[in-house]
Amino acid sequence: MDPFRRAQIILLCDLCKTAHLQSHCERCDINLCQTCVGKHLSDSSIRHKVVPYKYRKSLNYSKCPDHAGELCKHYCKKCNIPVCSTCVSSSKHEGHDTSDILETLSAKTESLQKDLDELETRIYPRYEEMASDVQTEKAELETNYGELTTIADQQGEILHWEITAIVNQRKSDIQEMKNKHLSTLNKNTEEITQKMAELKQIMSDLKSILKSNDVSLTSTYKSRNSEFTTLPPKVRVTVPSLSPQKINKDQLNEMFGSLSPLSINTEHGDTIKSAEAVSSPPVKPLLDEPCVTATIDTGYNDLFSVSCLSEDQVWTCGENDTMNLLNLQSKLLTSIQTKSGNQPQDIAVTRDGDLVYTDYRNKTVNLIKNKQIQTVITLQGWYPRYVCSTASDDLLVTMVSDDETQSKVVRYSGSTEKQSIQFDDQGRPLYSSGYYTSKYLSENRNLDICVADLSDSAVVVVNQSGKLRFRYTGHPSNTEQSFSPVGITTDSQSHILTADTDNHRIHILDQDGQFLRYIHCHLRGPWGLCVDIRDNLFVAECLTAKVKKIQYL
Structure with a gap:
C-alpha cells in the first residue's frame, strides 16, 4: 500500500x-x-x-485559553506568551510585537538543549560528587571517632598509672617514717630499760646491806640517788599527717586534655559557572613592575616544587622525603612523609584540595586525602616524573621509559588512562628523551597542555587532542645563558609562565606563544611555579629554598 x-x-x-x-x-x-x-x-x-x-x-500547539478551538501559533514578544490568531488581532495585544511561534521555537529548543547539556555534564555530576563525599565521610565516622575513643582510653591509662605511682610513693614514704618512729622509740626504750636495771641492782644491794647489819658496809655506803633523780629524756615523735587536697574537677579535666567542640559549618555552595563565564574571565592587564608580596622560608636545602592550597597556604617539596604545608609567615602547618620514604619528584593540588605526588623510584602516583596516602597509579615500563591536576579533575603525568629513550604525557581519570601524547603529525617525538631532565607541565584555560622541556630548551604546547600548536624556545633578545625552562604554570588570562632558572627570571607568554614580558624580582634559581585563584604567582627558588609570592597582574 x-x-x-x-x-x-x-x-x-x-x-x-x-x-x-x-x-x-x-x-x-x-x-x-x-x-x-x-x-x-x-x-x-x-x-x-x-x-x-x-x-x-x-508540533503540539497549546490551545488558547481565551478562544475555544483556536491553537496558539503566534508568540507575543511583549507578554512573552503564545497566542492565537484571534488574540493577535484583539485589543489585549494591540501594538504588541508578535511573530510566528516557530520563529522562537528553534532558539528556545537550542536553549533547552543547552540547559540539559549543562545539567548533565556540569551541574548534576557535582551533586553526585558531593553526595559521594558525604557517604565517604559517613563511612569514616567509625574510624575517626574510634581513634578519639582510643586516645581517651590511653590518656586515662596514663593518668591511672601516674596516680598509682603517686599512691605507691606516698605509701613508701609512710612506711619509711613509721620505721624511723619505731626505731627511735626502741632506742628510747633501751635507754630506760638500762637505767631500770641499774636501779634494781642498787635497790637489791641496799636491801642486802640493811639486812646484814654489817658496820663496815653500812659506813662505806655512798648514795647514788642523785644520779637517777633526773629522768632520761623522753622522745616525743609526732605521727605525720596526710592532707589530701580536694580534687578540682576543672583542673583534672584540663590535665586529662580537652575535646574540641564538634564544628558543623554550612558553607555556601559553590556556584558552578556557566561555560560562557568560564571562557570569559575579567581582563587583568600586566603590571609594569611586578612586586614580591611575601617570602616563605621552607627549611629545605634544595627546593623544587610548590603548589597552592589557598591564597596563603602552599605545599612544597625538596631534596628529602617530606612534603610540607606552610603559610605566608613560614609556619609549618602539616608535614607528610612519602609512603616509600623516597623523595617525591613533583606535587600538585587537586580541585578538591587533596595533594598528589609522584614517586619515580617505585613508579607510582599517589593521592593524599585526610593525611592518608593512597596509590592511584602504578606504572610498568615507565617512570612518572611531573604531574598537574586539570579543570576536569583529571591528572596529567609526564613520564620517561625504563630505557630512557621515550617521553610522553598521559592523562588519567582516577587510575584509568584516557589519553597518551607522544608524537606529532609526522610521527616525530614531541618531547626530549633521557631520564635526568625536568618536564613540568600545566593545563591552560583553553585546555592546551603546556610542557617545559629543559633538555630541548623549549616550551612545547599541544591542544586538548594532543596536536602540536607551537614550540617556544626563548626570546630572541636573550644574550645571557641559554633558555632553561623548568617550572611552568598558567593563569586566568591564559598566560603561560615558565621559570628560566639559569637566567633567574620568569617568561610570560600569551596562549599562542608570543612573548609578553619578563618577571625578575631578584629571583635566584627559580624552579617550581604555581598560581592561586587570584593570579598571585608563587615561585620556588631552588638556590635559596624560599617561596616568593609575586603580584604581576
Missing part, C-alpha cells in the same frame, strides 16, 4: 495541492512534495528544516 494513503485518503503537498507529499518543513510546519521543496528553500530569510515526512516531529 502507498505509505501516504490511509483509508483512501491521499496526503497532498500543502503548496501545489496536487502532488503526493514527500517531505516536511519542521520550521514552517508545512508538507511538501519533491518539486516544491526547492521552491520552499529558496526563501533564504528563514532557516528551514526539511526532513522526510515519516521522520517529522509533530
Whole structure:
C-alpha cells in the first residue's frame, strides 16, 4: 500500500495541492512534495528544516485559553506568551510585537538543549560528587571517632598509672617514717630499760646491806640517788599527717586534655559557572613592575616544587622525603612523609584540595586525602616524573621509559588512562628523551597542555587532542645563558609562565606563544611555579629554598 494513503485518503503537498507529499518543513510546519521543496528553500530569510515526512516531529500547539478551538501559533514578544490568531488581532495585544511561534521555537529548543547539556555534564555530576563525599565521610565516622575513643582510653591509662605511682610513693614514704618512729622509740626504750636495771641492782644491794647489819658496809655506803633523780629524756615523735587536697574537677579535666567542640559549618555552595563565564574571565592587564608580596622560608636545602592550597597556604617539596604545608609567615602547618620514604619528584593540588605526588623510584602516583596516602597509579615500563591536576579533575603525568629513550604525557581519570601524547603529525617525538631532565607541565584555560622541556630548551604546547600548536624556545633578545625552562604554570588570562632558572627570571607568554614580558624580582634559581585563584604567582627558588609570592597582574 502507498505509505501516504490511509483509508483512501491521499496526503497532498500543502503548496501545489496536487502532488503526493514527500517531505516536511519542521520550521514552517508545512508538507511538501519533491518539486516544491526547492521552491520552499529558496526563501533564504528563514532557516528551514526539511526532513522526510515519516521522520517529522509533530508540533503540539497549546490551545488558547481565551478562544475555544483556536491553537496558539503566534508568540507575543511583549507578554512573552503564545497566542492565537484571534488574540493577535484583539485589543489585549494591540501594538504588541508578535511573530510566528516557530520563529522562537528553534532558539528556545537550542536553549533547552543547552540547559540539559549543562545539567548533565556540569551541574548534576557535582551533586553526585558531593553526595559521594558525604557517604565517604559517613563511612569514616567509625574510624575517626574510634581513634578519639582510643586516645581517651590511653590518656586515662596514663593518668591511672601516674596516680598509682603517686599512691605507691606516698605509701613508701609512710612506711619509711613509721620505721624511723619505731626505731627511735626502741632506742628510747633501751635507754630506760638500762637505767631500770641499774636501779634494781642498787635497790637489791641496799636491801642486802640493811639486812646484814654489817658496820663496815653500812659506813662505806655512798648514795647514788642523785644520779637517777633526773629522768632520761623522753622522745616525743609526732605521727605525720596526710592532707589530701580536694580534687578540682576543672583542673583534672584540663590535665586529662580537652575535646574540641564538634564544628558543623554550612558553607555556601559553590556556584558552578556557566561555560560562557568560564571562557570569559575579567581582563587583568600586566603590571609594569611586578612586586614580591611575601617570602616563605621552607627549611629545605634544595627546593623544587610548590603548589597552592589557598591564597596563603602552599605545599612544597625538596631534596628529602617530606612534603610540607606552610603559610605566608613560614609556619609549618602539616608535614607528610612519602609512603616509600623516597623523595617525591613533583606535587600538585587537586580541585578538591587533596595533594598528589609522584614517586619515580617505585613508579607510582599517589593521592593524599585526610593525611592518608593512597596509590592511584602504578606504572610498568615507565617512570612518572611531573604531574598537574586539570579543570576536569583529571591528572596529567609526564613520564620517561625504563630505557630512557621515550617521553610522553598521559592523562588519567582516577587510575584509568584516557589519553597518551607522544608524537606529532609526522610521527616525530614531541618531547626530549633521557631520564635526568625536568618536564613540568600545566593545563591552560583553553585546555592546551603546556610542557617545559629543559633538555630541548623549549616550551612545547599541544591542544586538548594532543596536536602540536607551537614550540617556544626563548626570546630572541636573550644574550645571557641559554633558555632553561623548568617550572611552568598558567593563569586566568591564559598566560603561560615558565621559570628560566639559569637566567633567574620568569617568561610570560600569551596562549599562542608570543612573548609578553619578563618577571625578575631578584629571583635566584627559580624552579617550581604555581598560581592561586587570584593570579598571585608563587615561585620556588631552588638556590635559596624560599617561596616568593609575586603580584604581576
